[in-house]
Amino acid sequence: MEENCIFCKIADGEIPSKTLYEDDMFRVILDINPASKGHALILTKKHFKNIYEMDNVTASEVFVLAKRMAKAMTEALGCNGFNIVQNNGEVAGQTVFHFHLHLIPRYTNDGIQLNMEGKEAKDYNLDDIQAIILQKMR
Ligand code: 5GP
Ligand code: ZN
Numbered sequence: 001m002e003e004n005c006i007f008c009k010i011a012d013g014e015i016p017s018k019t020l021y022e023d024d025m026f027r028v029i030l031d032i033n034p035a036s037k038g039h040a041l042i043l044t045k046k047h048f049k050n051i052y053e054m055d056n057v058t059a060s061e062v063f064v065l066a067k068r069m070a071k072a073m074t075e076a077l078g079c080n081g082f083n084i085v086q087n088n089g090e091v092a093g094q095t096v097f098h099f100h101l102h103l104i105p106r107y108t109n110d111g112i113q114l115n116m117e118g119k120e121a122k123d124y125n126l127d128d129i130q131a132i133i134l135q136k137m138r
Contacts, residue, residue, distance in 0.1 A: 002047040007098035011043040025058060026065055031102070036112055038077045038105040042066060048099040050088040062101055069103050079105035083114055 001008045009015040011027045018030035020040055031039040042065055048054045070082050085102040087094040106112065121129075 002098070005047055005098050007043050007096055007100060008047050011045045011098075021065070021069065025061055028065070028069055028103075035102075035114075036079075036105050036107065036110055038073055038079065038103075040069065040073065040103040042069065042101040042103065044099050049097050050094065050099060051086065052088065054099060066101055066103065073103060073105055077105050080108045081106035085114065 001012060006015065010017045010029060013027075017027070019027055020030065021028040025045055027043050027045065029041055029043065031041050042062060044054070044058055044062070046058070048058070051059070066084055070084070073079070074082060083102070083104040083106060085104060086100070087102075104112075104114070
């Protein structure tokens with residue numbers, strides 16, 4: 001538990017939340033300012049600032065839970081699609097620095113903008129990008 005971390009306190013139950021699921025590793029809560037009806041967050045119980053700090057077991061289990069939540073929420077809410085989003089770092093839109101996965105139900109014509117506009121790769125070439133990443137994956 002990290003001092004002054006709101007998601008540590010919520011995950012621990014010290015601060016009440018609209019909890020949808022809880023086990024030893026995770027708590028799933030409704031987002032207080034939902035992007036869509038049913039927008040929820042999977043919080044780890046352990047404090048990880050972001051994905052870079054996370055252990056492999058938690059990293060795999062979080063997606064198993066995301067799949068289970070997505071199925072249950074889709075059946076319950078009757079949504080037409082689903083976004084799973086996870087922000088790391090301020091520049092990427094992270095505002096709470098305790099790992100969380102966004103579960104965002106989507107509805108036909110809901111008008112929510114999460115789309116990234118693709119652009120032509122002009123200032124770099126894809127072969128170079130592939131090469132430098134491949135080196136790190138060895
Ligand atoms: P981020 O921008 O860090 O990826 O997402 C943080 C999310 O946490 C936002 O969607 C925000 O609405 C939500 N949030 C921030 N504080 C609280 C809180 O105290 N309770 C709940 N339930 N959600 C929160
Ligand atoms: Zn925390």
